[in-house]
Amino acid sequence: MSAETADTTEPADGTAGPEDRRREQRGWYFYDFACSVYSTSVVTVFLGPYLTSVAKAAADAEGYVHPLGVPVRAGSLFAYTISASLVLAVILMPMAAAAADRTGRKKPLLAAAAYTGATATAAMFFLDGHRYLLGAFLLIVANASISVSMVLYNAYLPQIAEPDERDAVSSRGWAFGYTSGALVLVLNLILYTGHDSFGLSESDAVRICLASAGVWWGAFTIIPLRRLRDRNTSERDTGAGGGQAVGSGWRQLRATLRDMRRHPLTLSFLLAYLIYNDGVQTVISQASVYGSEELGLDQTTLITAVLLVQVLAVAGALGMGRMARVHGAKHTILGSLVVWTLILVAGYFLPAGSPVFFYALAAAIGLVLGGSQALSRSLYSHLVPRGKEAEYFSAYEMSDRGLSWLGPLVFGLAYQLTGSYRDAIISLVIFFVIGSVLLARVPVRQAVAAAGNPVPERI
Structure with a gap:
């Protein structure tokens, strides 16, 4: 069989x-x-x-x-x-x-x-x-x-x-x-x-x-x-x-986006997530190139650094989950975006041929990676109108996977124009700054209520 x-x-x-x-x-x-x-x-x-x-x-x-x-x-x-x-x-x-x-x-x-x-x-x-x-x-x-x-x-x-x-x-x-x-x-x-x-x-x-x-x-x-x-x-x-099924895919996506106009606060969060998540995905995909080409680190160092990220991502997700119960998911995510920005700034000044400092940055990435992703998904789930979970999460998945092309393009263009990976990595700060500003402007308690969902005590 x-x-x-x-x-x-x-x-x-x-x-x-x-x-x-x-x-x-x-x-x-x-x-x-x-x-x-x-x-x-x-x-x-x-x-x-x-x-x-x-x-x-x-x-x-x-x-x-x-x-x-x-x-x-x-x-x-x-x-x-x-x-x-x-x-x-x-x-x-x-x-x-x-x-x-x-x-x-x-x-x-x-x-x-x-x-x-x-x-x-x-x-x-x-x-x-x-x-x-x-x-x-x-x-x-x-x-x-x-x-x-x-x-x-x-x-x-x-x-x-x-x-x-x-x-x-x-x-x-x-x-x-x-x-x-x-x-x-x-x-x-x-x-x-x-x-x-x-x-x-x-x-x-x-x-x-x-x-x-x-x-x-x-x-x-x-x-x-x-x-x-x-x-x-x-x-x-x-x-x-x-052919009709293919066309309906785009019609359904357009219909979902039109429906989101009735929930502008949900759409505002999705836009903020799209931007800062683009920065997150680009840092992850380009970190090894930066480490090898700009910092002169060997492949063994890169492998062990990513292993460190994998291990700490689980601990980071659990730790940020506990923080969210105290401070709310929105404030915890905003704090993680500040850490992401500091990681990029530190990466810009990172001395070449220094594995210890690279491991420190990898540890910081691991601690915020799992948590920022997990809390973003859980926060969004509160902003989805009841009965429309599938179509709204389809748009979320498009943001998560399908629209993360701008960050690599910016990284590539920055290196194309300057010939410096340091300039390329620091160019990604803009995604975390804009994403933070947009997220900070979303009144999440009001957004949850507007979506017709019960408002948690901490969010």
């Missing part, structure tokens, strides 16, 4: 007993376990510095490569590619969401997105020599694929968990992802630092680490595909053709 046909579809109402729900929940956790390795090992640690080195090897005497005839500084290629992949994701995510809603068959679409991304990641083994265009293409495919897959993955949450279960189920998914990211980074560290004893060159070790993330992603995706169930939709929903 194949992975995609192991379970039968459920009735249109998606009803399931507690034991069936728990079985699906356990399967659902494993997609985070499968794909988080791509985010940590590929995007955060290895690919940025490695693709930059491949581009520099192919660059002309002035340090430029010429993809499609456009002059690009080799050091900006990774940032531009991340930005391009997220623009593609913006186009694809509403299409995938609409097709899933119309047909009720999220599982085949999740499989297609996951295995497209996993295959592209595994193919990074062939990224060597001057093949920077191959690397850029594979990164665009893999990064857009994981964004699409996460929309489909998150759409299962309301179907597999009762309202009072969702916080715990969602948190366990995050925990599974952090666990797999840390575990594979330890294995990467062993392979990379001992590459000579394994008879491998440094380049071979990096390419194996990249490819193994794709293999891991594909292998563990089998578990959710076996356990998650498709839900039937009504005849009205399934009658639309593929």
